[in-house]
Amino acid sequence: MSVTVNASQANKLLRSAITDVNQNSWTPNSLQSKQIEDVILGTHLTYRYILTTGLIAKATNESCNAITLQAGSSLQGAYDARSICHGVLVPIERELLGGRLGESNEPFLNKPARYPELSTLNAVRRGNDARLLETTIGVLSSLTSSEHAYQCLKDCVYYILQRKSRNLSDYLISTDSSLQQTSLIRFADGLLSQSFEGETCALLVGATYNVMGLAQSRSFDVKVHKVNQAGSSSKEVSDVDVYENGMLIHTIEVKDKEFTPEDVQHAINKAVMSGSKSLVFAVGPRGSLRGSSWAELTQLWSQQGVNLYFVNVLEHFVSNLSSIPSIDIRWVLDMINYHADQSKIKDDTFDHLVQCSKAVMA
Numbered sequence: 001m002s003v004t005v006n007a008s009q010a011n012k013l014l015r016s017a018i019t020d021v022n023q024n025s026w027t028p029n030s031l032q033s034k035q036i037e038d039v040i041l042g043t044h045l046t047y048r049y050i051l052t053t054g055l056i057a058k059a060t061n062e063s064c065n066a067i068t069l070q071a072g073s074s075l076q077g078a079y080d081a082r083s084i085c086h087g088v089l090v091p092i093e094r095e096l097l098g099g100r101l102g103e104s105n106e107p108f109l110n111k112p113a114r115y116p117e118l119s120t121l122n123a124v125r126r127g128n129d130a131r132l133l134e135t136t137i138g139v140l141s142s143l144t145s146s147e148h149a150y151q152c153l154k155d156c157v158y159y160i161l162q163r164k165s166r167n168l169s170d171y172l173i174s175t176d177s178s179l180q181q182t183s184l185i186r187f188a189d190g191l192l193s194q195s196f197e198g199e200t201c202a203l204l205v206g207a208t209y210n211v212m213g214l215a216q217s218r219s220f221d222v223k224v225h226k227v228n229q230a231g232s233s234s235k236e237v238s239d240v241d242v243y244e245n246g247m248l249i250h251t252i253e254v255k256d257k258e259f260t261p262e263d264v265q266h267a268i269n270k271a272v273m274s275g276s277k278s279l280v281f282a283v284g285p286r287g288s289l290r291g292s293s294w295a296e297l298t299q300l301w302s303q304q305g306v307n308l309y310f311v312n313v314l315e316h317f318v319s320n321l322s323s324i325p326s327i328d329i330r331w332v333l334d335m336i337n338y339h340a341d342q343s344k345i346k347d348d349t350f351d352h353l354v355q356c357s358k359a360v361m362a
Contacts, residue, residue: 002071002078003064010060010088017059017150018096021157028155032139036152039135040101040159047132049107050118052156053085054140058149065117066140066149069108073116082108094341097157098165103341164347168337169330171354172361181321183360184329188317190356192285196349198227198256201284201313202239203353205254206339207332208317209242215323220244224339227254237274238267240282251276254313256284261292268306278307282316333357 020026030036039051054066057079065077072078085108093101107113115122118137124130143149165171191200206224213220221243225236242250251274253267264281271279283289289297294310301308321327340350 005057005061017153030152030155035135044132045102046110046112047136051136055153058143062146068117070116098167100163187360195256199345199349201256202254205282207335210335211320224343252280254282255287280309284313
């Protein structure tokens with residue numbers, strides 16, 4: 001028989017646990033503390049979310065079975081873990097926990113969370129992943145009461161806070177947001193000094209279109225996709241897609257490595273399939289076109305009714321920046337931080353982003 005976990009109560013309970021840990025110099029003291037530490041500080045993102053969600057659910061409703069993942073599980077006390085994770089944990093992780101669990105929008109879409117319940121029979125890689133699955137099961141199956149679960153939840157929050165924040169503002173000391181545009185240009189130049197497989201270029205291109213929208217007093221919805229995965233979803237066209245009032249108005253392919261006319265054609269085909277007759281190719285400092293020239297390809301595709309534009313990533317950013325006499329540097333950094341969240345940049349990329357931000361905000 002399934003049970004319901006009240007999302008509003010779960011929200012209040014998680015916020016209370018975070019307050020307790022932050023205000024009372026919390027020291028982990030549950031019997032499961034070491035196992036909780038292993039999972040939360042471990043390498044598997046999904047088990048971090050599963051463990052935390054199970055603790056929230058059990059602490060909210062004692063009758064729920066914390067090792068279940070779906071209300072359709074045959075186990076007594078099954079509940080809908082996905083709704084609690086996506087509706088309660090994910091928003092609060094962004095608001096109060098600095099994205100430290102991994103900044104996943106929908107972690108329960110990952111394979112380990114798609115089973116009716118946790119089990120050592122579930123498909124998992126041998127070694128570390130299998131060990132973390134067993135540890136997660138061990139913690140959640142040992143919970144004896146809602147009070148016990150809440151105690152473990154506070155230990156869990158403690159270890160979450162030991163992880164690195166993914167919010168830029170947590171690393172910046174200066175409150176001066178009226179720095180000159182030269183500071184933003186210096187920031188952009190530093191950001192592009194390393195590629196990280198094109199992630200830095202994609203972040204700056206996303207911010208460029210935010211700036212463009214601000215300059216034109218238009219409401220742009222800019223979506224920066226995970227590098228090398230644009231088009232993997234029906235909602236994705238290129239590396240950066242820009243919408244206004246739900247309509248696709250710009251689609252941008254980002255290249256920070258050598259590319260060919262065939263790569264351009266592939267990107268144009270995706271754009272055309274989405275209903276667009278226009279494509280921007282944003283080329284980073286390490287990008288170069290082999291086998292043709294920008295002018296030749298622009299003319300070639302113009303003859304076929306496609307508007308193809310090539311832009312230099314840094315120059316494109318600077319030219320749009322110049323259209324706004326005064327801009328809040330923190331607003332720009334917030335936009336880049338947002339795109340970093342959405343595109344799930346690598347930890348090394350985020351660390352580089354932090355260093356570049358500190359350099360202009362110190």
